[in-house]
Amino acid sequence: MTTTPEKVKPDTGPARLSGPDRSLIGLLVFSAFVVIFNETVMSLALPRLMADLSISAATAQWLTTGFLLVMAVVIPATGFIMERFTLRQIFIAAMGLFSAGTAIAAVAPGFELLLLGRIVQAGGTGVMMPLVMTTAMTLVPANSRGRIMGVISIVISVAPAIGPTVSGLVLSRLSWRWLFLVVLPIALATLALGAWKVRNITTPKKAHLDVLSLLLSAIGFGGLIYGLSSLGEAAGHTPVAPWIPVTAGVVALVLFVWRQRALQSGRGPLMDLRVFAHRSFTVSLLVLVTGFVGLFGALILLPIYLQNVHGVGTLQAGLLVLPGGVAMGVLSPIVGRLFDRYGPRPLVTPGTLAVSAGLWLLSTVGPGTALPLVVVYHMLLTSGLATLITPLMTSALSTLPMNLYGHGSAIIGTLQQLAGAAGTALFITVLSQTITARSAEGATLLVATTEGIQAAFVWGGVISLVAVALSLLVRRSEPLPEGHLPVH
Numbered sequence: 001m002t003t004t005p006e007k008v009k010p011d012t013g014p015a016r017l018s019g020p021d022r023s024l025i026g027l028l029v030f031s032a033f034v035v036i037f038n039e040t041v042m043s044l045a046l047p048r049l050m051a052d053l054s055i056s057a058a059t060a061q062w063l064t065t066g067f068l069l070v071m072a073v074v075i076p077a078t079g080f081i082m083e084r085f086t087l088r089q090i091f092i093a094a095m096g097l098f099s100a101g102t103a104i105a106a107v108a109p110g111f112e113l114l115l116l117g118r119i120v121q122a123g124g125t126g127v128m129m130p131l132v133m134t135t136a137m138t139l140v141p142a143n144s145r146g147r148i149m150g151v152i153s154i155v156i157s158v159a160p161a162i163g164p165t166v167s168g169l170v171l172s173r174l175s176w177r178w179l180f181l182v183v184l185p186i187a188l189a190t191l192a193l194g195a196w197k198v199r200n201i202t203t204p205k206k207a208h209l210d211v212l213s214l215l216l217s218a219i220g221f222g223g224l225i226y227g228l229s230s231l232g233e234a235a236g237h238t239p240v241a242p243w244i245p246v247t248a249g250v251v252a253l254v255l256f257v258w259r260q261r262a263l264q265s266g267r268g269p270l271m272d273l274r275v276f277a278h279r280s281f282t283v284s285l286l287v288l289v290t291g292f293v294g295l296f297g298a299l300i301l302l303p304i305y306l307q308n309v310h311g312v313g314t315l316q317a318g319l320l321v322l323p324g325g326v327a328m329g330v331l332s333p334i335v336g337r338l339f340d341r342y343g344p345r346p347l348v349t350p351g352t353l354a355v356s357a358g359l360w361l362l363s364t365v366g367p368g369t370a371l372p373l374v375v376v377y378h379m380l381l382t383s384g385l386a387t388l389i390t391p392l393m394t395s396a397l398s399t400l401p402m403n404l405y406g407h408g409s410a411i412i413g414t415l416q417q418l419a420g421a422a423g424t425a426l427f428i429t430v431l432s433q434t435i436t437a438r439s440a441e442g443a444t445l446l447v448a449t450t451e452g453i454q455a456a457f458v459w460g461g462v463i464s465l466v467a468v469a470l471s472l473l474v475r476r477s478e479p480l481p482e483g484h485l486p487v488h
Helices: 019-037 043-053 062-084 087-107 111-139 142-171 183-197 211-232 243-263 273-277 279-309 314-320 322-342 345-362 371-398 402-440 445-471
Strands: none
Touching (some): 019 087, 019 111, 019 142, 043 111, 062 111, 062 402, 142 279, 142 314, 142 322, 211 243, 211 402, 243 273, 279 314, 279 345, 279 371, 279 402, 279 445, 314 322, 322 345, 345 371, 345 445
């Protein structure tokens, strides 16, 4: 008798990983946490940097925008990188770049070297997350993947969420350089341990790097992220109108897709788009992207609300968003175990409903809203996201044949970055336009800011309803043999 894919028999225990495999995945997960945490740590430091380095807000924003741009260029190439090089080579290169960039940023005398340090950091960060997911999918048996992906979800969701909190704690007592000095010894120790312990689990093969695909990818994803990030910056103060890079990005991506299809029957594409022929991958990815739009939009908007509407300090604002990150960290492993037993259906739809409820409740906050209530709304949002991320990532990748794991991980990482940029752009654009319109009508800055924040969360709530509808299509699928495509 065969077991249906929707539920594993209760008496069937998950296969256990060997000690060396657990150690390897644990080291990779910790390394990924260190580098991904660094992605959002600069958000609260920008005002301090503007004063210390005598730079404008538009210039300081490049410390985050430049980081995102490099990630957008690196991540799409990780499928090729993981085919061409060994796990050990990739790990040492990634952590080496991140450590070098951290050291440069820590001692940078001015903005130029600080930006260089951030760019070098991003080169290592972009490779790490797809590397972790691909390694886990390769080593972990199918009926245990939920537990492991639950731990990996902590990295994806919690690390960016606690970045502003740690930044606020450090900046309340020390200079901005300590944001890098605290991380540097941890990064170096991780690099040394990895050089000693990381072993190769795959056999590299000769892979062709199509330079035109790489160029189109850089223009496409980079243009979209830069344009969307520009929308999220101070309106009207960007050197290039945001629609120009967005348009260039869309055109380049159309050409990129055409190029990948042309290379499919020849030397092999940079990014294998056959993953989208797998229904479960495509549907899961769509729900995941809408969830990340809400997550990153809330990450950027809540500190603004807490500081500009409630008048709390930087440190207190960071501490108030911390419970949401903790909730995600606590729930993610639990959700992973539930996924292994019951599959995605009982988790994903309730998760999207919780995300939607959190966003709609946050659209009601104002100057008189009690801070504990704001924390509860935020925790509802992040708890829903924790219920989504593990099942969706596991379902998306588990349906792919092993030879597409690297490409699937690269696509998830790339679209996560795009979703983050889009969420930030949407929420900040709505906020800025509402403030401008209401101020012109004579409203006070407090009233205009409050209404702008409420309007931005309403937009997030509307998008979340799309995720709720798509969640009804998510189901667990069995992986196909290597090289096979689904039959529709």
